[in-house]
Amino acid sequence: MESFAVETSSREELKDVTSKVKEILKDNGVENGVCTLYVPHTTAAITINESADPDVKKDIVDKLSELVPRGKGYRHREGNADSHIKSTLVGNSARILIQNGKLQLGTWQGIFFAEFDGPRSRKIWMDWG
Numbered sequence: 680m681e682s683f684a685v686e687t688s689s690r691e692e693l694k695d696v697t698s699k700v701k702e703i704l705k706d707n708g709v710e711n712g713v714c715t716l717y718v719p720h721t722t723a724a725i726t727i728n729e730s731a732d733p734d735v736k737k738d739i740v741d742k743l744s745e746l747v748p749r750g751k752g753y754r755h756r757e758g759n760a761d762s763h764i765k766s767t768l769v770g771n772s773a774r775i776l777i778q779n780g781k782l783q784l785g786t787w788q789g790i791f792f793a794e795f796d797g798p799r800s801r802k803i804w805m806d807w808g
């Protein structure tokens with residue numbers, strides 16, 4: 680098991696971490712198994728979606744903001760209730776199969792760290808047992 684840092688640069692963004700995950704698996708000589716990714720934050724998440732067209736991640740962020748607007752009508756006093764709700768909607772873990780040293784992602788799939796209350800320094804835990 681190991682973790683790696685993710686530096687985000689805006690309040691809300693999807694950041695592609697696919698190459699970092701592949702690098703860690705390669706460095707550890709992982710051939711077969713299941714890669715589990717876990718985000719230990721309450722205002723961030725992880726998801727797998729299209730990495731070919733960068734507009735897809737922007738559409739996801741924009742639509743989530745439309746569905747869960749910032750600011751009004753929440754009890755949570757910190758002012759980031761929308762961030763917590765988006766984190767729960769997207770989810771804090773992902774699992775991908777590994778076969779013959781390769782993540783079995785589809786042609787258009789990438790792994791995205793989802794920031795909902797940045798910019799911050801974040802962490803992803805990773806296991807391949």
Ligand code: ZN
Nearest residue numbers: 755757759760
């Ligand atoms: Zn909060």
